[in-house]
Amino acid sequence: xxxxxxxxxxxxxxxxxxxxxxxxxxxxxxxxxxxxxxxxxxxxxxxxxxxxxxxxxxxxxxxxxxxxxxxxxxxxxxxxxxxxxxxxxxxxxxxxxxxxxxxxxxxxxxxxxxxxxxxxxxxxxxxxxxxxxxxxxxxxxxxxxxxxxxxxxxxxxxxxxxxxxxxxxxxx
Numbered sequence: 001x002x003x004x005x006x007x008x009x010x011x012x013x014x015x016x017x018x019x020x021x022x023x024x025x026x027x028x029x030x031x032x033x034x035x036x037x038x039x040x041x042x043x044x045x046x047x048x049x050x051x052x053x054x055x056x057x058x059x060x061x062x063x064x065x066x067x068x069x070x071x072x073x074x075x076x077x078x079x080x081x082x083x084x085x086x087x088x089x090x091x092x093x094x095x096x097x098x099x100x101x102x103x104x105x106x107x108x109x110x111x112x113x114x115x116x117x118x119x120x121x122x123x124x125x126x127x128x129x130x131x132x133x134x135x136x137x138x139x140x141x142x143x144x145x146x147x148x149x150x151x152x153x154x155x156x157x158x159x160x161x162x163x164x165x166x167x168x169x170x171x172x
Contacts, residue, residue, distance in 0.1 A: 003086065004082075004083070004086055004087065004088040004116050004117060005086050005087065005088050006088035006089060006118075007033055007034040007035070007088070008033065008034065008035050008036075008037070008085070008086060008087045008088060008089070009029060009032075009033040009035075009036045009037070009087055009088075009089040009090065009091040009120065010036070010037045010039050010078070010081065010082050010085060010087045010089070010090050010091065011025070011026050011029060011036050011037065011038050011039065011090075011091040011092075012039040012040075012041060012074070012078050012081075012090065012092075013039075013040070013041065014040070014041050014044045014046055014048060014055075014133070015038070015040050015055050015059060015133070016046065016048040016049055016050050016055055016133050016137075017049075017050060017055065017058055017133055017136070017137075017150060017154045017157070017158060018055075018058060018059050018062055018133075018150065018151060018154060019128070019131050019132070019133055019136055019149060019150050019154075020128060020131065020148070020149055020150060020151065021093070021095075021124055021125070021128035021131040021132075022093075023062060023151060024124070024125045024127075024128055025091075025093040025122055025124060025125075026038060026063075026069060026091075027066075028122055028125070029091045029120075029122060030066075030068055030069070032120065033089065033091070034068065035068050035069070035070065036068065036069055036070070036091060037069075037070045037071075037072060037085055037087065038059055038063060038069055038070065038071045038072075039072060039073075039074045039078075039081065040052065040055050040056055040059060040071070040072070040073045040074070041073075041074060041075070042073055042074065042075040043075060049137055049161055050157070050161070052073050054157070055073075056071060056072070056073050058151075058153050058154055058157065059071040061151075061153035062151045062153050062154070077113070078090065078110065079110045079113045079114050079117060082110075082114070082117045083114060083117065087117065088116070088117060088118060089117065089118045089119070089120050090107075090110060090117060090118070090119045090120070091120050091122065092106075092107070092119060092120070092121050092122075093121070093122055093123075093124050094121050094122070094123055094124065095124045095128075095129050095130075095131075095132075096129065103119075103121065106119075107119035107121075131149060136149050136150055136158070137158070140158045140159055140161075140162055140164065141162045141164065142164065143159075143162075143164040146158060146159075
Protein backbone atom coordinates (compact mmCIF):
# COMPACT_ATOMS: atom_id res chain seq x y z
CA UNK A 1 0.00 0.00 0.00
CA UNK A 2 1.30 3.45 -0.92
CA UNK A 3 1.99 6.18 1.61
CA UNK A 4 -1.28 8.11 1.62
CA UNK A 5 -1.73 11.44 3.36
CA UNK A 6 -4.95 11.41 5.40
CA UNK A 7 -4.91 15.24 5.47
CA UNK A 8 -5.01 15.48 1.65
CA UNK A 9 -8.40 15.02 -0.02
CA UNK A 10 -9.55 14.89 -3.61
CA UNK A 11 -12.80 16.72 -4.41
CA UNK A 12 -13.67 15.29 -7.84
CA UNK A 13 -16.32 16.33 -10.30
CA UNK A 14 -17.16 17.61 -13.73
CA UNK A 15 -17.69 21.15 -12.39
CA UNK A 16 -19.44 22.28 -15.56
CA UNK A 17 -19.45 24.98 -14.25
CA UNK A 18 -18.30 25.43 -10.66
CA UNK A 19 -21.13 26.78 -8.49
CA UNK A 20 -21.33 28.54 -5.14
CA UNK A 21 -22.37 25.16 -3.71
CA UNK A 22 -19.05 23.65 -4.81
CA UNK A 23 -17.16 26.61 -3.36
CA UNK A 24 -19.00 26.34 -0.05
CA UNK A 25 -18.32 22.62 0.23
CA UNK A 26 -14.60 22.81 -0.54
CA UNK A 27 -14.08 25.72 1.88
CA UNK A 28 -15.84 23.74 4.61
CA UNK A 29 -13.67 20.77 3.70
CA UNK A 30 -10.59 22.87 4.50
CA UNK A 31 -11.72 22.72 8.12
CA UNK A 32 -11.06 18.98 8.00
CA UNK A 33 -8.22 18.59 5.50
CA UNK A 34 -4.95 20.50 5.16
CA UNK A 35 -5.13 20.53 1.36
CA UNK A 36 -7.82 19.65 -1.16
CA UNK A 37 -7.32 18.89 -4.83
CA UNK A 38 -10.24 20.27 -6.85
CA UNK A 39 -10.01 17.52 -9.45
CA UNK A 40 -11.84 18.22 -12.68
CA UNK A 41 -12.79 15.11 -14.63
CA UNK A 42 -11.75 15.05 -18.27
CA UNK A 43 -14.37 12.51 -19.20
CA UNK A 44 -17.79 11.92 -17.81
CA UNK A 45 -21.05 10.31 -18.84
CA UNK A 46 -22.36 13.89 -18.89
CA UNK A 47 -21.92 16.03 -21.99
CA UNK A 48 -20.11 19.15 -20.85
CA UNK A 49 -20.82 22.69 -21.98
CA UNK A 50 -17.30 23.92 -21.20
CA UNK A 51 -14.10 22.26 -22.39
CA UNK A 52 -11.76 20.75 -19.83
CA UNK A 53 -9.36 23.69 -20.25
CA UNK A 54 -12.18 26.19 -19.69
CA UNK A 55 -13.38 24.39 -16.56
CA UNK A 56 -9.84 24.25 -15.15
CA UNK A 57 -9.21 27.95 -15.93
CA UNK A 58 -12.46 29.06 -14.27
CA UNK A 59 -11.74 27.00 -11.14
CA UNK A 60 -8.19 28.34 -10.92
CA UNK A 61 -9.58 31.87 -11.02
CA UNK A 62 -12.18 31.05 -8.37
CA UNK A 63 -9.61 29.56 -5.97
CA UNK A 64 -6.64 31.79 -6.85
CA UNK A 65 -6.50 33.25 -3.34
CA UNK A 66 -6.53 29.90 -1.52
CA UNK A 67 -3.14 28.17 -1.50
CA UNK A 68 -4.56 25.04 0.17
CA UNK A 69 -6.74 24.29 -2.87
CA UNK A 70 -5.01 22.76 -5.88
CA UNK A 71 -6.96 22.78 -9.15
CA UNK A 72 -6.06 20.22 -11.78
CA UNK A 73 -7.65 17.98 -14.38
CA UNK A 74 -7.67 14.21 -14.10
CA UNK A 75 -8.71 11.23 -16.17
CA UNK A 76 -9.22 7.56 -15.56
CA UNK A 77 -10.42 5.93 -12.38
CA UNK A 78 -10.75 8.31 -9.47
CA UNK A 79 -9.19 5.83 -7.05
CA UNK A 80 -6.09 5.51 -9.26
CA UNK A 81 -5.80 9.29 -9.40
CA UNK A 82 -6.17 9.53 -5.60
CA UNK A 83 -3.35 7.01 -5.15
CA UNK A 84 -1.10 8.83 -7.64
CA UNK A 85 -1.69 12.09 -5.71
CA UNK A 86 -1.09 10.35 -2.38
CA UNK A 87 -4.52 11.42 -1.11
CA UNK A 88 -5.96 9.54 1.82
CA UNK A 89 -9.51 10.78 1.24
CA UNK A 90 -12.12 11.60 -1.34
CA UNK A 91 -14.45 14.47 -0.43
CA UNK A 92 -18.03 14.35 -1.70
CA UNK A 93 -21.06 16.51 -1.14
CA UNK A 94 -24.60 15.35 -0.54
CA UNK A 95 -27.56 17.59 -1.35
CA UNK A 96 -30.42 15.20 -0.87
CA UNK A 97 -31.28 11.57 -0.29
CA UNK A 98 -31.29 11.10 -4.06
CA UNK A 99 -27.53 11.86 -4.12
CA UNK A 100 -26.83 9.35 -1.36
CA UNK A 101 -27.57 6.14 -3.27
CA UNK A 102 -25.20 6.97 -6.14
CA UNK A 103 -22.48 8.36 -3.85
CA UNK A 104 -22.75 5.37 -1.52
CA UNK A 105 -22.26 2.95 -4.44
CA UNK A 106 -19.24 4.91 -5.67
CA UNK A 107 -17.72 5.04 -2.17
CA UNK A 108 -18.13 1.29 -1.75
CA UNK A 109 -16.56 0.58 -5.16
CA UNK A 110 -13.63 2.88 -4.36
CA UNK A 111 -13.23 1.13 -1.00
CA UNK A 112 -13.23 -2.25 -2.78
CA UNK A 113 -10.48 -1.00 -5.11
CA UNK A 114 -8.38 0.55 -2.32
CA UNK A 115 -9.24 0.21 1.37
CA UNK A 116 -6.65 2.86 2.25
CA UNK A 117 -8.54 5.74 0.61
CA UNK A 118 -11.50 6.91 2.68
CA UNK A 119 -14.57 8.77 1.43
CA UNK A 120 -15.77 11.73 3.48
CA UNK A 121 -19.26 13.11 2.91
CA UNK A 122 -20.32 16.63 3.79
CA UNK A 123 -23.90 17.76 3.65
CA UNK A 124 -24.38 20.73 1.37
CA UNK A 125 -25.10 23.96 3.17
CA UNK A 126 -28.89 24.34 3.29
CA UNK A 127 -28.59 27.55 1.28
CA UNK A 128 -27.31 25.57 -1.75
CA UNK A 129 -29.35 22.35 -1.50
CA UNK A 130 -31.32 23.10 -4.67
CA UNK A 131 -28.30 24.18 -6.69
CA UNK A 132 -26.61 22.12 -9.40
CA UNK A 133 -24.54 22.93 -12.45
CA UNK A 134 -27.36 21.53 -14.59
CA UNK A 135 -29.94 23.90 -13.09
CA UNK A 136 -27.60 26.88 -13.43
CA UNK A 137 -26.99 26.07 -17.11
CA UNK A 138 -30.72 25.76 -17.74
CA UNK A 139 -31.42 29.16 -16.18
CA UNK A 140 -28.51 30.80 -18.05
CA UNK A 141 -29.61 29.28 -21.35
CA UNK A 142 -32.85 31.27 -21.06
CA UNK A 143 -31.15 34.47 -19.91
CA UNK A 144 -32.22 34.06 -16.28
CA UNK A 145 -30.29 35.68 -13.46
CA UNK A 146 -27.48 33.42 -12.22
CA UNK A 147 -25.58 36.05 -10.24
CA UNK A 148 -25.03 34.82 -6.73
CA UNK A 149 -25.35 31.18 -7.84
CA UNK A 150 -21.93 30.90 -9.46
CA UNK A 151 -18.64 32.71 -8.81
CA UNK A 152 -18.09 35.94 -10.77
CA UNK A 153 -15.43 34.19 -12.90
CA UNK A 154 -18.24 32.00 -14.30
CA UNK A 155 -21.15 34.41 -14.89
CA UNK A 156 -20.11 36.09 -18.16
CA UNK A 157 -18.63 32.89 -19.58
CA UNK A 158 -21.87 31.05 -19.02
CA UNK A 159 -24.00 33.72 -20.69
CA UNK A 160 -21.51 33.86 -23.59
CA UNK A 161 -21.82 30.10 -24.17
CA UNK A 162 -25.55 30.50 -24.69
CA UNK A 163 -25.34 33.89 -26.41
CA UNK A 164 -28.11 35.06 -24.11
CA UNK A 165 -28.15 38.43 -22.42
CA UNK A 166 -28.53 38.22 -18.66
CA UNK A 167 -31.86 39.11 -17.11
CA UNK A 168 -32.01 42.56 -15.56
CA UNK A 169 -34.00 41.27 -12.61
CA UNK A 170 -32.38 41.68 -9.21
CA UNK A 171 -31.08 38.61 -7.42
CA UNK A 172 -33.11 37.49 -4.44
